[in-house]
Amino acid sequence: MPSRKALVRRPVPRLAEGLVTHAERVGVDFGRAVEQWEAYTEVLRAHGWETIEVDPADDCPDSVFVEDTVVMYRNVALIARPGAGSRRGEVPGTERAVVSLGCSVNRVREPGTLDGGDVLKVGETVYVGRGGRTDAAGVRQVRAAFEPLGARVVAVPVTKVLHLKSAVTALPDGTVVGHAPHVDAPSLFPRFLPVPEESGAHVVLLGGGALLMAASAPRTAELFADLGYEPVLVDIGEFEKLEGCVTCLSVRLRELHA
Numbered sequence: 001m002p003s004r005k006a007l008v009r010r011p012v013p014r015l016a017e018g019l020v021t022h023a024e025r026v027g028v029d030f031g032r033a034v035e036q037w038e039a040y041t042e043v044l045r046a047h048g049w050e051t052i053e054v055d056p057a058d059d060c061p062d063s064v065f066v067e068d069t070v071v072m073y074r075n076v077a078l079i080a081r082p083g084a085g086s087r088r089g090e091v092p093g094t095e096r097a098v099v100s101l102g103c104s105v106n107r108v109r110e111p112g113t114l115d116g117g118d119v120l121k122v123g124e125t126v127y128v129g130r131g132g133r134t135d136a137a138g139v140r141q142v143r144a145a146f147e148p149l150g151a152r153v154v155a156v157p158v159t160k161v162l163h164l165k166s167a168v169t170a171l172p173d174g175t176v177v178g179h180a181p182h183v184d185a186p187s188l189f190p191r192f193l194p195v196p197e198e199s200g201a202h203v204v205l206l207g208g209g210a211l212l213m214a215a216s217a218p219r220t221a222e223l224f225a226d227l228g229y230e231p232v233l234v235d236i237g238e239f240e241k242l243e244g245c246v247t248c249l250s251v252r253l254r255e256l257h258a
């Protein structure tokens with residue numbers, strides 16, 4: 001039976017020092033960020049997900065973006081090696097969490113780099129963004145870790161945004177959704193649906209037709225509702241200031257064997 005556990009990581013007081021690469025730096029309200037994070041985790045729980053908090057990493061401003069520290073395929077966890085040096089201290093806490101859940105653990109090895117935000121799974125296909133944070137060696141290590149388990153790894157150039165999943169995610173039927181100006185090569189995806197807003201490209205599949213989405217994408221939410229889905233909107237504005245999106249605030253574990 002599929003598990004429904006989600007790793008999350010509480011924002012730390014240094015959050016406002018988080019990295020910005022493609023955006024202008026603007027002030028982050030920590031109190032508001034904590035409220036938004038609480039509301040986000042509550043939506044997961046309300047849809048049947050058990051949230052598991054990874055130990056806080058007080059010295060790592062970006063640690064709330066827990067998705068970047070690990071990639072799951074079945075019950076195998078590939079511990080990332082973040083492309084940004086300031087984020088490497090986030091990794092040990094995530095590794096402890098997945099070990100305690102009984103996952104089999106593999107690690108991206110130096111000098112390769114990989115951010116979890118660059119990995120999008122659609123069925124057995126694992127798209128890996130080769131961009132500012134994930135290098136060619138990182139892509140090769142994803143192949144080495146997951147192809148023996150039956151995955152088909154497809155490398156995707158990412159030049160316009162931070163991570164692959166800043167550009168595209170996928171609906172429950174496997175249709176890849178993205179904001180076209182940010183997608184380098186939409187033809188790599190068998191079915192691609194353009195959406196009208198940047199943050200409309202980001203969906204977290206909550207189960208059934210429910211889609212967790214950012215409140216900043218109301219027109220895309222309407223589009224998805226019109227296709228028979230149930231968008232559940234959350235305000236993650238403080239995290240968007242740091243180039244975060246709904247996917248990066250959790251890691252969903254669907255196939256644990258523990």
Ligand SMILES: NC(=O)NCCC[C@H](N)C(=O)O
Binds near residue numbers: 087166245
């Ligand atoms: N997977 C994601 O979209 N992660 C967002 C990371 C944002 C963070 N400020 C960073 O630049 O690493």
